[in-house]
Amino acid sequence: MIYHKVLVNIRQQHGYSQEDFANLLQCDVAHIIALESGKEKADTPFVATIRVKLDLKNAPITELARATLMEDIYKWKVAIDYGDISKASELMPALKSGAKLSYSVSTQVLYDIFETDYYRLIGDMKSYNEMMKRLSQQVEKFNARQLHHYNCLVGAKAFVEKRYQEAIKAYVAAGRLDKSGDWSGVRFYAGLGASLSDRGYATRAVWYLEKARHLARWAAIYENRPNSRFDEYIDGYLASDLSKIGRCDEAITILERRLVIEMKKKSKEGIGYTYFSFGRVYQMAENFDKAIKNYDMALEYLNENNEAYISALYHKASTYTINNRNSEAVPCIEKGLEVAKDEYWRIRFDALMHSATLDVDPSSAEYLKNTAIPKLLSYGQGEAVVYYNKQLSEYYYEYGTLEAALKYSNSALEAQKQLHKELIERDM
Numbered sequence: 001m002i003y004h005k006v007l008v009n010i011r012q013q014h015g016y017s018q019e020d021f022a023n024l025l026q027c028d029v030a031h032i033i034a035l036e037s038g039k040e041k042a043d044t045p046f047v048a049t050i051r052v053k054l055d056l057k058n059a060p061i062t063e064l065a066r067a068t069l070m071e072d073i074y075k076w077k078v079a080i081d082y083g084d085i086s087k088a089s090e091l092m093p094a095l096k097s098g099a100k101l102s103y104s105v106s107t108q109v110l111y112d113i114f115e116t117d118y119y120r121l122i123g124d125m126k127s128y129n130e131m132m133k134r135l136s137q138q139v140e141k142f143n144a145r146q147l148h149h150y151n152c153l154v155g156a157k158a159f160v161e162k163r164y165q166e167a168i169k170a171y172v173a174a175g176r177l178d179k180s181g182d183w184s185g186v187r188f189y190a191g192l193g194a195s196l197s198d199r200g201y202a203t204r205a206v207w208y209l210e211k212a213r214h215l216a217r218w219a220a221i222y223e224n225r226p227n228s229r230f231d232e233y234i235d236g237y238l239a240s241d242l243s244k245i246g247r248c249d250e251a252i253t254i255l256e257r258r259l260v261i262e263m264k265k266k267s268k269e270g271i272g273y274t275y276f277s278f279g280r281v282y283q284m285a286e287n288f289d290k291a292i293k294n295y296d297m298a299l300e301y302l303n304e305n306n307e308a309y310i311s312a313l314y315h316k317a318s319t320y321t322i323n324n325r326n327s328e329a330v331p332c333i334e335k336g337l338e339v340a341k342d343e344y345w346r347i348r349f350d351a352l353m354h355s356a357t358l359d360v361d362p363s364s365a366e367y368l369k370n371t372a373i374p375k376l377l378s379y380g381q382g383e384a385v386v387y388y389n390k391q392l393s394e395y396y397y398e399y400g401t402l403e404a405a406l407k408y409s410n411s412a413l414e415a416q417k418q419l420h421k422e423l424i425e426r427d428m
Helices: 004-013 018-025 029-037 044-054 063-082 085-101 105-122 125-136 144-160 164-177 186-199 202-215 231-244 248-265 268-284 288-301 307-322 326-339 343-356 363-378 382-399 402-425
Strands: none
Touching: 004 029, 018 029, 018 044, 063 085, 063 105, 085 105, 105 125, 105 144, 125 144, 144 164, 144 186, 164 186, 186 202, 186 231, 202 231, 231 248, 231 268, 248 268, 268 288, 268 307, 288 307, 307 326, 307 343, 326 343, 343 363, 343 382, 363 382, 382 402
C-alpha cells in the first residue's frame, strides 16, 4: 500500500499530470484521483507497475517499507545520541538515499532534523548552522512529531549558548507535543534536566535527570553498554541537584560509582568531571574544605580548554568567597579570566571578582548593580542574581545605609520569587 500523499509526490516529482500518469500506468484517471485522495488503496500489482515504469526498484515507497526506513532512521538517531560517530557515519548514506527515494516529505523532514544533530556530533558547525536555518524556515509546516524533535534541537542549541530559559521553553514545548511519551528519549530528559538545573530549578531538574538516567540504557543497538557521552554528564548534574535539595548521601553514592567506572575506563576527562561534581556536592553540603580539595583534583585531570575546568575554577573561587577567604579566591578568578574565552564565563568571573573586592573597592558595588546583575539576568542566571543581591545587601549593611541594605535584600527576595513564578508559569 502506498500512502496517498506519497503517490501524489511520486507523480509530481516525475512531472506527470494525473491524465499522463494514468496513461503511463494504463489505468483510468478516475482511479488515480481516487488513490490520491485516499478513497481507494493501491494493490500490490499497481505498486509493482509504478516501480517498473518509473525505475524505482527497491525504493521505500510502500507503507511497510517506509515504516522499516523510519525504524532504521531512529536507530541512527540512537547512534547519534550515543555519540558513536563511526556507526552514525556508516548508517548515514543509505538512510539519506532512502529518505529521498521514499517520496515522503515527513520522512525527509525528520531525516533532516536528525542529520542536523549529526553535524553537531561531528563538529561540522557550518553545516549544522545552515541546517538549523533551513529547518527554521519550514517550521510552520511541521507535524507534531517533527516539531517535537525540532524543539529538542532548539533547546539543545540554546543550552549550549547558555540561554537556559529559552532552552527550557523549547524543551517544554517539545514535551507537550509528545502525548504518547514515545518520542522523548534520553537526550530530551537530560537536556531539559540540565537546563532546569542551570536555571536554578533543582527539584524539578532531579525528576527529569532521574528519568534520563533510567533511559540511558541504549539497549536497542548498544546492548546495555554504558554511554560515555551522557552517563557522566547526567550523573554530575543529578548529584549536584540532589545535594541542593538535601539528598547529599544519594549524590555521593552516585558519584562514588561513577568514579569507579571512570577510573576503570582511564578517562581523564571523566575522572576530572566526576571530581568536579564531588566538589559541587560538598559545596552544597557546606563542607568547604572537601569541596576545594575535589575542585583541585578536578583541575588536575581536566584540560584548560574544557568548560568543566573553567567551571571548577569558578566554583572553587566561589567556595572561598562564601567563606570570606577572598584573598585565596582572587588567584582562581584571575586564572579563570585568563582561560575563559566567551562572555558568559567572563561576566561570571568579573562578578565574582567584584564581589570578592567589595570591602576594599567601593566601585565594585556599582559594577555589580549596573553591569553584572543585568548581564547575568540576560543569561538566565537567576541563582547568581539572588547571590549578588545578597552580597550587595551585606555590603550596604556594613558600609552603607540600612535603606540600601534593605533594598538589595528585597531585590534578592524578588529574584528568588521570580524563579518560582517562572517555574509555575511554565507548568513544570
